[in-house]
Amino acid sequence: MESVARSQSAAELGASATHGAKLIYRQSAWTRLTHWLWAISLFFMLLTGLQIFNARPQLYIGKQSGFGYDNTILEIGAENTSAGPRGYTEIFGHRFDTTGVFGWSGPAGNETARGFPSWATIPSYYDLGTARVIHFFFAWILTTTLIVWLVASLTNGHLRRDLAPRLDDLKRLPRDVIDHARLKFHHTREYNTLQKMAYGGVLFLLLPLMIITGLAMSPSMNSVLPFLNDLLGGRQTARTIHFIVMLLLVAFFLIHILMIVAAGPINELRSIITGWYRTDPPAQDAAKSLERNA
Numbered sequence: 001m002e003s004v005a006r007s008q009s010a011a012e013l014g015a016s017a018t019h020g021a022k023l024i025y026r027q028s029a030w031t032r033l034t035h036w037l038w039a040i041s042l043f044f045m046l047l048t049g050l051q052i053f054n055a056r057p058q059l060y061i062g063k064q065s066g067f068g069y070d071n072t073i074l075e076i077g078a079e080n081t082s083a084g085p086r087g088y089t090e091i092f093g094h095r096f097d098t099t100g101v102f103g104w105s106g107p108a109g110n111e112t113a114r115g116f117p118s119w120a121t122i123p124s125y126y127d128l129g130t131a132r133v134i135h136f137f138f139a140w141i142l143t144t145t146l147i148v149w150l151v152a153s154l155t156n157g158h159l160r161r162d163l164a165p166r167l168d169d170l171k172r173l174p175r176d177v178i179d180h181a182r183l184k185f186h187h188t189r190e191y192n193t194l195q196k197m198a199y200g201g202v203l204f205l206l207l208p209l210m211i212i213t214g215l216a217m218s219p220s221m222n223s224v225l226p227f228l229n230d231l232l233g234g235r236q237t238a239r240t241i242h243f244i245v246m247l248l249l250v251a252f253f254l255i256h257i258l259m260i261v262a263a264g265p266i267n268e269l270r271s272i273i274t275g276w277y278r279t280d281p282p283a284q285d286a287a288k289s290l291e292r293n294a
């Protein structure tokens with residue numbers, strides 16, 4: 001890892017300049033490798049997770065689930081109506097017709113009752129066993145990747161240099177929000193405040209919470225860490241938190257892709273694949289910082 005840090009600073013020193021813009025070595029091999037490992041893991045975990053959810057397309061708060069309890073907060077289902085079978089989604093008692101997507105979906109004339117549609121699940125047909133095997137396989141890959149990322153980022157300085165929040169970040173936040181809203185991006189070595197918040201939120205809040213709530217749902221883990229379930233308000237609450245974190249990660253992913261496309265996808269993709277990133281010409285940078293300080 002030390003050699004990575006050394007080769008990074010050597011590469012930075014040797015950064016090439018084209019038309020005033022500089023090509024710098026921004027993402028270490030560890031950042032790139034772990035990034036793609038968790039992107040692949042989360043893809044499979046999302047689609048197999050939706051298949052597992054389909055086995056019981058309801059979410060509850062608390063320790064119990066079943067006919068005798070009134071603690072359902074979300075339900076996806078199908079019902080017979082005078083217009084034929086319809087799919088519905090009920091959130092906190094408010095029912096929405098979601099035919100074609102949630103509850104009742106499939107090719108015209110061949111629709112079936114299922115929570116999430118077949119295009120959103122792995123396998124596309126109902127197979128809980130296969131989904132669970134794939135889900136747990138990638139859960140361990142994701143957990144190992146996060147630990148590797150943490151050790152590498154502590155050792156090569158990525159965490160301290162690029163992600164740790166500074167007082168300056170707080171001052172820059174309003175300007176950053178305005179710039180993002182206007183889709184105006186500065187291509188510099190450093191992450192901006194919103195990037196630090198989003199990446200930090202995913203790496204230190206959402207992914208650990210996903211892993212902890214996943215462990216809390218596992219019966220074998222209950223014997224190893226019996227307090228985990230109670231700490232999270234019961235297995236059903238853990239399952240609901242797991243689902244909400246999934247929604248937040250999907251939201252992050254959509255915004256992440258939107259920002260990458262808006263900031264210049266070729267440059268952004270090159271940096272997360274090869275490590276090399278083209279920064280704004282220095283003159284422009286200086287002008288921007290003058291503008292910012294004005």
Ligand code: HEM
Nearest residue numbers: 031035038039042043199202203253256260268269271272
């Ligand atoms: C579930 C999927 C994904 C998650 C959770 C995720 C998360 C992240 C995180 C946490 C970082 C910061 C990494 C660090 O600094 O250590 C990052 C950076 C980045 N990601 Fe993703 N990512 C995902 C998918 C993707 C995809 C599909 C692409 C490309 C199309 C992509 C492109 C990038 C780029 C270009 C950066 C560097 C941004 C920059 O340097 O300004 N990511 N991602």
